[in-house]
Amino acid sequence: MSKTLQSxxxxxxxxxxxxxxxxxxxxSRLAVNVSRAGGLGFVAGGTDPASLNKMLNESKQHPFEMFDYPYTNLLQRRGALPIGVGFQLFNSNLELLAPIIASHKPAAVWLFAPKVEEDLRSWATQIREATDGLTRICVQVGSVAEAERSLALAxxxxxxxxxxxxxGHGRRQSASIISLVPEVKDRLAVTQKAGVPVLAAGGIADARGVAAALALGADGVVMGTRFxxxxxxxxxxGWKxxxxxxxxxxxxxxxxxxxDRLKENHDWPAWYNGRTIRNKGHDDxxxxxxxxxxxxxxxxxxKRGDSAxxxxxxxxTYSGTGVGLLHSVEPVESIMEKTIRESRHMLEMSYRQAIARL
Amino acid sequence: MSKTLQSxxxxxxxxxxxxxxxxxxxxSRLAVNVSRAGGLGFVAGGTDPASLNKMLNESKQHPFEMFDYPYTNLLQRRGALPIGVGFQLFNSNLELLAPIIASHKPAAVWLFAPKVEEDLRSWATQIREATDGLTRICVQVGSVAEAERSLALAxxxxxxxxxxxxxGHGRRQSASIISLVPEVKDRLAVTQKAGVPVLAAGGIADARGVAAALALGADGVVMGTRFxxxxxxxxxxGWKxxxxxxxxxxxxxxxxxxxDRLKENHDWPAWYNGRTIRNKGHDDxxxxxxxxxxxxxxxxxxKRGDSAxxxxxxxxTYSGTGVGLLHSVEPVESIMEKTIRESRHMLEMSYRQAIARL
Structure with missing residues (x-):
């Protein structure tokens, strides 16, 4: 992990x-528990400022005591929240949502799916101003070119x-992180952006995916389906x-x-689709x-509830390909503890394997 | 790497x-040079026994001296070749090809794309008999279920x-190795086949992909596009x-x-397609x-030659998604040396990163 992320x-x-x-x-409980366990939990901002405000207020009712030190010194005494907020830009109104961010100062904001990529600039600028730089800003991208364009824009x-x-949603056309992560790292190095941390997402559902992401050069990982x-x-x-x-x-x-068609949500930009578990809708x-x-x-x-x-x-039923690595519904704390511990072990073992026969 | 593969x-x-x-x-020169550098090189068997015989004869003209010890003791004195041969089963005739395998005794045979999966059994059995067990047999699969079925069949x-x-060709529907490798490993453990070594293929084009594959639990990797x-x-x-x-x-x-349609090769089973670089044919x-x-x-x-x-x-233009990790045409020896050396380094670095903040 880069020193940058630690800071x-x-x-x-x-x-x-x-x-x-x-x-x-x-x-908010999921996000807080991820952060409490040494990660960074995100809530989804949605489009409604009142709902977001309510969710961020709720997050403060969960115990943050583990952040006393060193978190307090650096962020909390300035009133920041140790969780992040994600936005889907194509259907979200920055002017309405920015005041909520200004009020709660989440540790990070995650931008995804702008209608036009230029929108990244106004979102990044206004959010940074809204929290006086306290909120860190990331963008989720699905190709090398999109990574480079995003960094040039914002x-x-x-x-x-x-x-x-x-x-869930992502680019219709993309590689897995196996080739995406190292190629983006190479491009960042060439374009003097080697210091920008990269997180790998997609297919990571246990310690082995985490270990692989680090081996690819990522500074950390994102897990969705596992959570x-x-x-x-x-x-x-029923979904779980x-x-x-x-x-x-x-x-x-x-x-x-x-x-999106089943949910009659026709606003997604054309270059996205969503990964779900195949069911009767697909068959039909x-x-x-x-x-x-x-x-x-x-x-x-x-209307049938869980039996549907x-x-x-x-x-x-949104799900990544890593769904077969989950065998039970667990508390976030145990998912985090096990994943962190076992990924360290996996990397130690694979390093030993790599030098077994010189 | 498992002791099994070493043996x-x-x-x-x-x-x-x-x-x-x-x-x-x-x-044959490519395959021999991969093996000489500490890997296992494969040639593609094709469908014509005479061509395969010629290719395997040619392979013996390349220097194998590095295998003097311990290879000689174990395989070479029994007349085996330290390279492998791959077959696409759906259009290959086992009765015609098995005698060539019997005559040259390649170290391994790689089975792929049977018309019906039951064909794996006759191929595995006859090849094993043809070389008295000297030739090791693997199958290329693209899903957890296919891996389990193949192991049950042969x-x-x-x-x-x-x-x-x-x-190149693979299953139309598949995960990347990020989730495929760990899930297959888990299934092998459950079905008492934990000792079967697994090699990861797809998107690996430099040391970072190799390191990631090991971190996922693979015993080694396959690279195509890089070679x-x-x-x-x-x-x-022009292709290079x-x-x-x-x-x-x-x-x-x-x-x-x-x-396949452009090459008027209509025999591929319906569950395969091929990854190529997108060009005018796709646009049209x-x-x-x-x-x-x-x-x-x-x-x-x-007819236009390289300019086409x-x-x-x-x-x-068959190519994997890792194509952006290649920056020059290199001799196999330097690809192998660099990939092995850097993947060890990458695993050491990522293990250190994983334990940086406990």
Whole structure:
């Protein structure tokens, strides 16, 4: 992990783990518990300032005592929150949301999916001004070119590099982090931006993915799906159960725009789609069913509660390809502790393996 | 690396690197030089026994002296070749090819793409018998379920796990190695097959990918695209130049069946497609051009030689997403030396990073 990240977030441990901002799922309790365990938890900002304000107020009811030192000295006495907030730019209003950021001063803001990339500049500038530089700003990108363009457009504190394995929304066309992370690192070095920390996202669901990300040159990782299957995640039990019961994510999940069409969310820029667990909605679409009927059946099924989830259900079940690495719903604290401990062990073992026969 | 792999191939170094069997590209000189540098080089067997026989005879003209010890003791004095041969099963005739394997005794045979998976059994059995067990047998798979089915069907010595980033042919639906490798390892442990070594393939083009694969739990790696850009690769200079000049492989390469349709190779089982660098053929297809006209233009362009390659050309340019990590055409010996050395360093550095802040 770079010294830069330590200076941004003085409480963090290594390997550095971020929980992704996932709308509805990333509760303030989830985010706080990730930060308390030495990571950086994110909530999803959504589009409604009042809801965001409420969620950030709630986050202050969770105990932050572990941040007494050294966090207090550096950020907390200036009133900052040791969690981050993520925004989907294409449908969010900066003017309405910036005052909430100014009021709560989250440790970080995560920008994703601008309608036009130039919007990154105004978001980064206004958020930085709103908290007098206390809030660190990152952008989630899915290609080498997008990383370079984003850094040229806006002053950014770190980058999230999202590979093709990620659950939820991402670029339709992308590599996995296996090639994305090292190539971006090389480009940053060439363009005098070698100091910009990069976090790897997509397909990482346990210690081995974390260890691999560090070996690729990342300064830390983002996990999403792993935290969906946490006690703190604000999603239906049916969804959590399906995550625990699903394996072989490369085959059982799909990247598609079906998730947005079923939810009648037609505003996503055309270069994104979302990875979900494949279910009846996909089967019917491949069998020739049109959106109108598929949406109707989706809405009908939504009323069934937890039993609507599953491979034979129709719910939109965001998940990355790492879903087969989850075997139970656990508290965030134990996910964090185990992942950090085992990833250190994995790197020690693989270094020994690498020098076994010279 | 597992002790098992050391016993199969006594000359190998760690990290263990395999060069993929790539039809036309993987010359006997390429394969021999990979093995000489401490890896295991593969040639592609193709479908014609006479050509395979010729290629394996040629391989014996390259110096094998580095294998004097301990290789000689274990395999060479029984007349085996320290390289492997890969077969695409769906269009290959086992009865015609097995005698060539019996005669040359390659150190390994790599099985891929059977028309029906049950064919793995006859291939594995007959090849094992043909060389009295001297030839080790692996299967390339692209999902957790396929790995388990293959191991249940045939006696296999190791597995190649191919992720979605791979160049050339692979499963249309797959995860990258980030989640595929650890999940397969977990399944092998549960099914009492923990001793079966696994090699990671797809998107690995330099030391960082190798280090990551080990951190994921792999016993070694396969590189394809990196060896296409080697002096020894038997492909046109235009193709090599395009590999060196292409970056951001997640965006600039595509998985598609266009490669097979252009080459009028309609025999590939439906669950495979191929990753190539995107070019004019893809543009025209997306613009609505039918196969007949696209094939005609492809054949026309094929006559232009090296200038037919490039993003504005039409040649079938197999490449993985790691293409942006290649910056020059190099001899195999230097690719191997650098990759092995730097991957050890990368693992040492990332272990130190992981324990920096406890």
């Amino acid at each position: 941004f977030f003085p409480w963090i441990k290594t390997p550095f783990i971020i929980s992704a901002p996932m709308l509805g799922a990333s509760t 002053e950014l504190d770190f980058l999230v590099l999202q590979g093709s394995d990620a659950g 969906l299957a946490s006690e703190e995640a604000g999603i239906p039990e 159960r399906q995550l625990v019961n699903t394996g072989d994510g490369g085959v059982t999940t799909r990247r598609s725009t079906l998730c 679409e491949e069998g020739g069913m049109g959106d109108e009927e598929n949406v109707r059946l989706y809405k009908e099924e939504s 989830w599953g491979a034979h259900g129709r719910m939109v | 199969f191939f006594p000359w190998i170094k760690t990290p263990f690197i395999i060069s993929a069997p790539m039809l036309g590209a993987s010359t 006696e296999l010595d190791f597995l190649v796990l191919q992720g979605s980033d791979a160049g 296409l850009a080697s002096e020894e690769a038997g492909i046109p200079e 130049r395009q590999l060196v000049n292409t970056g951001d492989g997640g965006v600039t390469t595509r998985r598609s069946t266009l490669c 297809e997306e613009g609505g051009m039918g196969d007949e006209e696209n094939v005609r233009l492809y054949k026309e362009e094929s 390659w490039g993003a504005h050309g039409r040649m079938v």
